[in-house]
Amino acid sequence: MKQLIFLFSILISLNLSAQTDADNIKKIYSNSLTNGKSYEWLDHLSTQIGSRLSGSLGAERAVEYTKEELEKLGLDKVWLQPVMVPKWVRGAPEFAYIETSPGVTTPINICALGGSIATPNGGVKAHVIEVKSLAELATLGEAIIKGKIVFYNRPMQADLINTFEAYGGCVDQRYAGAMEAGKYGAVGVIVRSMNLRMDDFPHTGSMSYGDLPNSQRIPSAAISTNHAELLSGMLALDKKINVFFSQNCQQLKDVQSYNVIGEITGSEFPNEYIVVGGHLDSWDLGDGSHDDGAGVVQSMDVLRLLKESGIKPKRSIRVVLFMNEENGLRGGNKYAEVAKAKGENHIFALESDSGGFTPRGFSFDCNDAVFNKVMQWESLFKPYLIHYFEKGHGGADIGPLKNGTTVLAGLVPDSQRYFDYHHASNDTFDAVNKRELELGAATMTALVYLFDKYGIGTISNKEELKD
Structure with a gap:
């Protein structure tokens, strides 16, 4: 009997060790x-x-x-x-539109970028300068940018299979766009959403002013991909159109x-x-x-x-x-x-x-x-x-x-x-x-x-x- 018990215990042990x-x-x-x-x-x-x-x-x-x-x-x-x-809070919902002539407006979908300041009371309205990169922004300089809203419109690169690589290739305009545009006297920044799909959802995300003084910090928002295409198309027809946007976010x-x-x-x-x-x-x-x-x-x-x-x-x-x-x-x-x-x-x-x-x-x-x-x-x-x-x-x-x-x-x-x-x-x-x-x-x-x-x-x- 003891031998059977001993053999049985060996079999159990072997079975457990056989678990690969x-x-x-x-x-x-x-x-x-x-x-x-x-x-x-x-x-x-x-x-x-x-x-x-x-x-x-x-x-x-x-x-x-x-x-x-x-x-x-x-x-x-x-x-x-x-x-x-x-602790950053968004506040009341953002509001924005394209104005082609006084009183003629088209609403667009935007959202404040995380860390952005608010617009002044009553919002911001100005002509728009469209750029594809921070490097292009630098070539324009203060004479062209001052008093304008900078519109960063570089899309994610669609032919990259690794979509994180595509994201990394354009996220600098979201993160540093306001910091760089503020140096040239821009009054606001609108950034194309980091999204490969064409839709109506603006995508938020972090942004930074670096060590930019408060006097040069400007509000920064993302625009949906559909409305980025709309804005770009309208600018191609008329460089004098205005964009208005209002946001109420704050850093506590x-x-x-x-x-x-x-x-x-x-x-x-x-x-x-x-x-x-x-x-x-x-x-x-x-x-x-x-x-x-x-x-x-x-x-x-x-x-x-x-x-x-x-x-x-x-x-x-x-x-x-x-x-x-x-x-x-x-x-x-x-x-x-x-x-x-x-x-x-x-x-x-x-x-x-x-x-x-x-x-x-x-x-x-x-x-x-x-x-x-x-x-x-x-x-x-x-x-x-x-x-x-x-x-x-x-x-x-x-x-x-x-x-x-x-x-x-x-x-x-x-x-x-x-x-x-x-x-x-x-x-x-x-x-x-x-x-x-x-x-x-x-x-x-x-x-x-x-x-x-x-x-x-x-x-x-x-x-x-x-x-």
Whole structure:
């Protein structure tokens, strides 16, 4: 009898050890697609709380909600990390029109850019100078620009398959457009929305005045792509038309907010940390479902899926819901500052901040030696049509953790539709597909599982550092 029991125990042990990485990853995907929580969490975050601009009531409520939900998961630790954040408010809805002659006007859709000042009482009305770049603006000079509204109308480059590359190629006009135009005496700035699609939604986003004195700071707004085309066409016919716009935004004093953090403490290497996260704040026009509610709930579900799949991490796994990515990156900087002060050893950080679309793979910020090791895992993702493993950017919030040792990675979903919603009023819950969202959560969990199980071995990320 004792021999039978002994043999039975050996069989059980062999069966457990026979659980391959492929088996565990399959279990993770199955649990996410049949018993996921990400979509349910996103529904509440988006439809019950709504927009979560830093310093707003929505951001405060989101902190409370996500902390409560993480506590329900039975994690080893859940806490709030204080961080001071900017408080910019939009105020009354913006209003704008094109005036072809006195009393003859055509309304256009605009929205204030985040961080912009308000127009003077009664708004701004002036002739318009259309430019395609900051460089073109500089060639015109004060004699032409002074007293005018500058209209930046460089579209995202449509033939670039990587839409983030197209975004990066024209976002300078949004971020620095008012700062540069203000130097030449412009009275306002209108910027074509960062959007590949032709529609009526203006897209907000951060802008900066740099060290420009207050006397030269001018109001800055985005215009929808349809109305950018309309304005450009009308200017081609008549350079003397006016544009009027009014906005009531203002920058208030910084307020206290929080990063939300939950942790499963590692069973073997508790002082080695793996971070997975997204940013809890959003812009105020929609409810921030793709940017970045999706990344928040996917990151939360990583810890739940590990527990649900019976995986006990060797290393400490943290979910960090960062505050203030959109207009300051205060949350990411604060987390890295505290981690450095405590001497914490972060071996890996993964961020989801590219929407809740179908996952395609990952972008890794690491050296060649580490990347070559990661490429050995690529075949484990092939059954789920995850084929994209490339070196590149990790993510804005985890960027401050970069130190020559920590491996950074970003989830890469299909990007073709992302900028249809990015920073616009149509970034709402109904634009998110449940299955795509859950596939992303599973994909993130699988990568975290592998990094937790294998670490980076004897490879030091300082070796062969070529970045």
